[in-house]
Amino acid sequence: MLTEKIKAFETYLRENEKSPATVEKYLRDARSFAEFLGNRELSREFVLAYKQYIIEKGYAVRSVNSMIASVNAFLEFLGRPDCRVKALKIQRQAFCPEEKELTKAEYLRLVETAKKKGNGRLAPLIQTICGTGIRVSELRFITVEAAKRGEAVVRCKGKTRTVFFVKELRKKLLRYCAEQGIRSGCIFITKTGKPMNRTSVWREMKNLCRQARVAESKVFPHNLRHLFARTFYGIEKDIAKLADILGHSSIDTTRIYIISTGTEHRRRMEHMRLVM
Numbered sequence: 001m002l003t004e005k006i007k008a009f010e011t012y013l014r015e016n017e018k019s020p021a022t023v024e025k026y027l028r029d030a031r032s033f034a035e036f037l038g039n040r041e042l043s044r045e046f047v048l049a050y051k052q053y054i055i056e057k058g059y060a061v062r063s064v065n066s067m068i069a070s071v072n073a074f075l076e077f078l079g080r081p082d083c084r085v086k087a088l089k090i091q092r093q094a095f096c097p098e099e100k101e102l103t104k105a106e107y108l109r110l111v112e113t114a115k116k117k118g119n120g121r122l123a124p125l126i127q128t129i130c131g132t133g134i135r136v137s138e139l140r141f142i143t144v145e146a147a148k149r150g151e152a153v154v155r156c157k158g159k160t161r162t163v164f165f166v167k168e169l170r171k172k173l174l175r176y177c178a179e180q181g182i183r184s185g186c187i188f189i190t191k192t193g194k195p196m197n198r199t200s201v202w203r204e205m206k207n208l209c210r211q212a213r214v215a216e217s218k219v220f221p222h223n224l225r226h227l228f229a230r231t232f233y234g235i236e237k238d239i240a241k242l243a244d245i246l247g248h249s250s251i252d253t254t255r256i257y258i259i260s261t262g263t264e265h266r267r268r269m270e271h272m273r274l275v276m
Helices: 002-015 020-037 044-056 061-077 104-116 122-132 136-141 144-149 167-180 198-206 221-236 239-246 251-258 262-272
Strands: 151-156 159-164
Touching: 002 020, 002 061, 020 044, 020 061, 044 061, 104 122, 104 221, 122 136, 122 167, 122 198, 122 221, 136 151, 136 198, 144 151, 144 167, 159 239, 198 221, 221 239, 221 251, 239 251
Parallel strands: none
Antiparallel strands: 151 159
């Protein structure tokens, strides 16, 4: 049974230095596929059936492709590349849904609300993610030592990059550390001393929505990274440099981060004045 192979797959992923979030995602998708297959013999026919199954469950195209990527990696590990299947084709979006994009004004309201609610940790945490463009999983690299240097060395997905702090962010981080008595190591930690994860950050951000007058659909940690990307690109117009800053291997991934809303797209079309 495939379920017996999943533990070995986990070891393989960790040995290949996949990030904790990636390992968790691949294992979750591999278990789902193994459960679908059951005691049946592995064949490409059943992998195709699984692909159709997740399509019919109503997952978004990107989610389906993400699951397929996980299963294909599992099949590669099992020595069955002949069973791999193709991802669904995606037409590149010209703009993103407005109900999902966090604006700068909304971001500022979230920060101010965090301050008013007396959440001394959340306000600098939100500003750190949005002010540097890091992933939530990379918060563990934001240390007291990094704040003193004004830069952090981030290692993620087999790549290493340097993340700079602007002067104001550096001051906020050092002030927060002094107030909390944090003298070394990771700055944003839980009560048990572990680095904060995506779930804990998301939960705290959700508590700000109503008071900050920001739709819940817009408030999740990764949207802060998207806002950094759009703001940087709006000033620099250098997508290759932005890809390096974000730690992307492909510029195609970076393009997803900088697409504008339908409202902005419509405004630009109006400025074209091609209809008399």
